[in-house]
Amino acid sequence: MSLLECRGIGKRFGGVQALSGVSFSIEGGEIFGLIGPNGAGKTTLFNVLTGIYVPDDGGFAFDGRPLEGMKAHQVAAAGIARTFQNIRLFANLSSLENVMIGRHAKTRAGVWGAILRNRRTLAEEEGIVRRSLQLLDFVGIRARANDAAGSLPYGDQRRLEIARALATEPKLLALDEPAAGMNATERIALGKLIQAIRASGVTVLLIEHDVRLVMNICDRVLVLDYGEKIAEGRPAEVQSDARVIEAYLGRPRAA
């Protein structure tokens, strides 16, 4: 069974059909790329999958459970974590606190636990800190644990967002243009990090403009154009697909 299965997802904004009839599935353990020209509907699809928008048509099942119409925090709790195209960190909190907040759905202490500070709460808090530091270590910014998130260099902010998303223990990690604004060296390091995430057992959905990154690390790629799926398959197949070339470069002039 596929990890994520989408059937005919459609989304309209007023008169604009942002998505129409998009169907695809993501298998557990793969790195799945989502590409397409600007305005193709990539981020809209992303927002549908993560509970920010409710789809007008179709639906999707994650891990065998229908998820459409769920709220964002329920989607996160169900195992889809995401990052944002324009980084959304808790900029004034420390890096460590950012990741600790990601542990929210996986921990339980409530008001009484907080006030009484019983043994269970203390143990839970200790676990939260330990796991969060591990994740900071994993993405390579452990040394910045106590710095304000907003003061980190751009590339590290991206990494911190990934660590916060991983803190929710997702089965599927959805990355919205993680390489945007990165230089070549940072992109290579990011590619390695994404592969390490997959190696740790998390499936990855990647929206990316950087074609080289997508071609290098994705197992399969879905191409959107004007809200419709125009191709799906292995990177090499997609790259030579006539419709994809047309979408990116335009129709070859009839000679």
Place this chain on the structure above:
Amino acid sequence: MLLIAVTLAVLPFALAQVGTAWVRITNYAVLYILLALGLNIVVGFAGLLDLGYIAFYAVGAYTYALLASPQFGLHLPFWIILPIGALVAAFFGVILGAPTLKLRGDYLAIVTLGFGEIIRVFLNNLSRPVNITNGPQGIGGIDPFRVGEFSFAAPQSVLGLELSGPIKYYYLLLAMLLVIIVVNLRLQNSRIGRAWEAIREDEIAARASGIDTTRIKLLAFAMGATFGGVAGGMFSAIQSFISPESFVLVESVMVLSMVVLGGMGNIWGVILGALLLSFVPEILRWTVEPAQMALFGRMLIEPEVIRMLLFGLALVLVMLFRPAGLLPSAVRQRELTERHG
């Protein structure tokens, strides 16, 4: 630490030498600290601007008054009523929170302001057709805190020490304050406290991180209201008389000013703000008049006018030079001084 403890312990006796009025003033200051700490949860921790906070104080005060006064002939003991008052206030907190979940900033402020006024207007008019609140005349003869024969209102001599009513209440309030400070510190530094901070910083990111923002916001309103309700109950008992006049908009603004002036989000800052705004006006009241008499031989400016002038000036100065408050929280400091991205 020990020094502070000793100072706080002997303070009422020292004040009583100056005048019992000062012990009362101190008690009201502590009540304001309780209120400011409650509002700090909503405004400082969760970032939800609430301009009607005094409504919860009113709910707590009236709950106490109705259950322990000749109004209905009920005289329940305070240790039953205070929790009831806290619960009723928390319930009203949720009632205010639920319809305003989608609002932020100015919009939320306007709705909460309206809510505060609605509660006051209700209290003012719930005397007909069935007399519940006794309308603008208020409720009098409210029971003091009493445990068996021990009443907090009556003077008493213990081990040769004369303990007046206000002094006894002072110790009770102080104990209550300590508990509430500990509760606040622990809440702030917990899973719930972090969730509040997350909502304040970025609600969408908070949701994506698995936080049920609806629940966590309602929880902030309910917790803030609970503290307001408890403070209201104590106010009722100490005053022994309450009327809707005690719960006007200016009071909400005053409590909010304490939070903002002291340093939103920082418990010690909020306490400082509440102390300053409660004591300075009183000190002025006692010094402005004699000073003018000495200087000019007559009263030129009413103390009340000077008080509001200085109050306004102080707020303007703080906003100009210390926008995050006198004792800002580290997080707020960053928010207001650094530019990100």
